[in-house]
Amino acid sequence: MWVLCDINAAYVSFCQLFNPQYDFDKTPLGVLSSNQGNVVARNQAIKDLGIKMGEPAFKVKQLVAAHGGHLWGSNFTLFGDLSNRFHTELEYFLFDTIRYSVDECFGRIDINFTKDIKDYAHTIQRTLKRNLGISCGLGISQTMTLAKLGSHCAKKKEWKEHTNGVVVLDSQYKIDWALKHTPVEDIWGVGSRTTKKLNKFGIYTGYDLKNADISWIKKTFTVVLARTVEELRGKSAVELKDVNDSRDRICVSQSMGKPVIELTELSEAVTAHATKAAFKLRRFKSYTSAITIFIHTDSFRQAEPQYHKSQSIKLPYPTADTSTLVSYASFALKAIYKKGFKYKKAGVIFEELSLHDDMQQLELLSETLPLNISSKTLVIDEINRKFGRSAIKLASEGFSQSWRPKDDLAPLSYTTKLSDLPIAKA
Template sequence: MFALVDCNNFYASCEKLFRPDLADTPVVVLSNNDGCVVARSKEAKKLGIKMGVPVFQVRDVLHKQGVVAFSSNYALYADMSQRVMSTLENLAPRVEVYSIDEAFLDLTGINYSLSLTEFGLQVRRIVHKHTGINVCVGIAPTKTLAKLANHAAKTWHKTGGVVDLTCTERQRKLLALLPVGEVWGIGGKLTKRLQQLGIDTALQLADAEPEFIRQHFSVVVERTVRELRGESCLALEQLAPTKKQIISSRAFGDRITDKQQMQEAISEYVSRACKKLRQEQQHAQYLTVFLRTSPFSDTDAPYSASKSIALDTPSSDTRVFLAKAMQLLEALWVNGYRYAKAGVMLADFYDPGVYQPSLFDTPPVQKDTDKKLMQLMDTLNSKHSKTLWFASQGTKQEWSMKRELLSPAYTTDWQQLPVVK
């Protein structure tokens, strides 16, 4: 038995949490460079503001309706997510963090002490008490059904934010109400193909023969059919799978025409990527640097290029990758272009100490002091944002993305803690 716990309007809820004056005010959160709407409060949704719409298209609506907009505050959202997930880990025997605002819970044995609906209501109360974030809970014998139960809990408010699909009859009633496109893993293309076969609802998909679905689609869609029938095919994953690659990239707040600024940007991206690499407890051997002008501009000349290099020995030392990245940038840079975006990618991962060199290689021995230096940087920067950084990252970073409506770092910066008067 699984429960899917999903935070309601998570980004917008995090912004409202420390602004009680906005309790009933429509709120939207914007994407990088404040370009598009990526999150909406329930009040903003009622106004008809669509997800992903460019801000310039709805600026008049935001102004007339008194909608408050915020730039994306990733540090705040990540910290609040960690608090929610820590709370859930104290409530269930096993937890799979599925995304920044979703988690699957293993409910094995829970129904011996209280009903599953009561447990779901308890989860809602405790998470709200500990974090201030509202969640909905969907309960079912498979992950796919739990997803649909959560959808129902969000859609129909009379459920109290908890839907238990343990009963087969309730499962079929809900599946009959939902279009097939609402099923987890069934995207737009699959929906059209299924509709061509006369499968329009989730119930029709559940009633389809698994072997028939496998012949016409794939084993993945067949697995979805079996999950809709109550046959659990997707186990709980407590440990996130190791990443295959790490990409660090951002669109610039202003176009870059100066090589020094591009060096700062690439240095910043390399530092972020290497920090993530060390968090994964991995070493990487392959580095790619890429940059491009805007493909949407009618005035900027088009240019897009990338170059890669393989290290002699896998590493997680930021300094090693910085040196290689500057070599690649030197080969990529062309004067006269207005660059809109750049980034780096790390790939070809190895566990520390398991790389097998060739017969004639003499691999350099990583000094213990080098490892300690990287650990020290990560520790200090985690506790106090950007305490230590490399000079090549620059200090002003005028190229960084625009976040003119950024809220304070309420939970991660001592200087920006909320003050109660």
């Protein structure tokens, strides 16, 4: 059977773990985006205040403070490390694990060797709480979509007292009951537009969707939705990629902490993004044949001049070398940069990715070795691996990096930086 383990309000859990003065269940807690502009993670207490996902921070800060709550900024180094620990713990209990996202992991259990499935799930819960200090919900059923449904039911506020965070859908009666009590928009893979269209045809619940004619679903909607219907009927039809598997494209972008006008400062941001994206390429053992740079102003400030532009470059051969990619990124940026605008965001996209073993088409007279990475880049990777990210970097990334997003509200890197280790005083 498939198991989905889902951390309760993951980013909030990670922050509160090192700030026990806040009660996770009773105190309104949230995490803001990388530029501290919007709410991107919420616990149940902050949801109960009516604060929605994506709500502008300036609109809710006073409300949260008035109820004794707290808002943190984002620290993706901390979040990534704790997420990795979460997934590593689960690999002890499950087989065929898939790291679906930062806070969700699919895996399987063999019911022939598991006497009490629900008790086993509670053992997983207790272990995660003891070893990592985080709470999670678990859904268990015969397909991934039904396991996702179980996880949704396990975390539902009005049912949590009964489920204790674990729902096992191991009979048709339980599956149908859960589907009848789940709006179709809460079914995994059903978006808002699809929901509106389904509602027009009288499909309002997961149970309605399960009983819809698959041929009609394929014709009227998509093959993807038809697979969802098959999954709801107990037939495995969905294939997922692990977050650590190779990807089709890599994008690194970030809103800047202040309006950027000068090309020099914008170049620092693009270089930093290209460097990070190149590191990801090498982590996935991939190479890129195309690079796109994009920049744009703040679309929310319509009173100011607006400018949105991108530039794509087809590379002569695939590469994952940082210096090479930064050179192309800088060239593309200079081609689209215009003076007189206040830029808010910049980004780098690597596309047409290939693996080391893939066949490559090179120029007949080219002397460049295929899929080559310079020794300089490899040495930089090794130094940064030993002494921490950015221990050594390209000078074109700049040093002050005043364009960086605001991070004064971000939690410390409690688990990855010695100087940030929490101090306990007797």
